[in-house]
Structure formats: C-alpha cells, structure tokens
Amino acid sequence: MTNVKTVPAIDGAQFCEVVANLTKRSISCSMKLGAPKDKKRTSARVNWLTRQLTKAETNDMFVKAFRTGNAEETQAPLETLMNDANALDSDTTNVVPSRFEVFYMVDLAGRFAGNKVFIDELEAAVPRFYEQVGQRLRAWVAPPPKINRRDPVEKGEDDRSNEDQDLAAE
Secondary structure: OEEEEEEEOOOOOOEEEEEEEOOOOEEEEEEEEEOOOOOOOHHHHHHHHHHHOOOOOOOOEEEEEEOOOOOOOEEEEHHHHHHOHHHHOOOOOOOOOOEEEEEEEEEOHHHOOOHHHHHHHHHHHHHHHHHHHHOOOOOOOOOOOOOOOOOOOOOOHHHHHHHHHHHHHO
8 A cells, every 4th residue: 555645845846755655664755857958868967966966865865767758767876876877877778868756765664563653754754855855956947048149240232332432432
C-alpha cells in the first residue's frame, strides 16, 4: 500500500512529492524538474543540476534521469554525481535526459514496528529534504535571445550622392 501526497514548492522546481510506501516500509520525498534544453550532453545537464546542490548533504539522496520516448531511465546517488557527472549516462541510448527527479529515501524496515516511529520519521524526512534539496532547486529558464549585430553597413548610393552634393556646394 502506497500513500502519495503532493505539496506545492514555492519558487522552486515543481512540487514536493511525499510517498509513504507501507509495503516496502519506506518514506521518500522527491522533486522533479526539467533538464536544460541548451545543453547537448548528459554530463552538462547533470552538472547544471549538481551545481545547485553543492551545499546539500548527499546521504540517502538520489537522482533519476528521465528520457523521452522508450529510452531507459537511469539513477545514481547524488554523492556519486557530485564526483562523476557521467554516472547517469545510458549504455543503451544516446538520448539525453529531458527531466530529473531528485529524491530522498528513508528505509524504515528495522524500525517500522510502531506508529510513533513512522510519524516521527515522516515529520523529520520532509523538512530535511526541503532544507537540503527543495529550497536549492531552481527550474531551468531559457537564456534570453542574443542580439545579432552585423558589421556597420557600407554607405549606400544615397549617402554618396549626398556627399557629392555637399562637395559641389563648397
């Protein structure tokens, strides 16, 4: 049995999703955000994400990369990604990730005996995830278009004829 609750995030990625999986005896908190479209390689997109999380604690934090179409999803611990941006590369496809999910997983298997432990862990997990990850994540925003400045235009015939008239008047 799984219970899911979605909480809107303020000025952050999208929503903070809290999942209490009673069958697996675990709690997870996650946020999804789109990958930057101006980056061509998976490692560049991962670096964009990890730069936002340099001050976050990496214990029990994971990142999942989603790709378009039927391409496989890949997942790695945040700590691994901080050291190796290629950890989310896929061996079976060249498709770059289109979005990421950063999540925090709390395994309660050994301590799941009573309701009090579950509630205490749930009340600790959500603020910890938001403090470490949620408040740091910012959705990708496309850069503004650049102005394409051309070389100064050579003087046209109209400008030359005006100069000729000025010279003739002198």
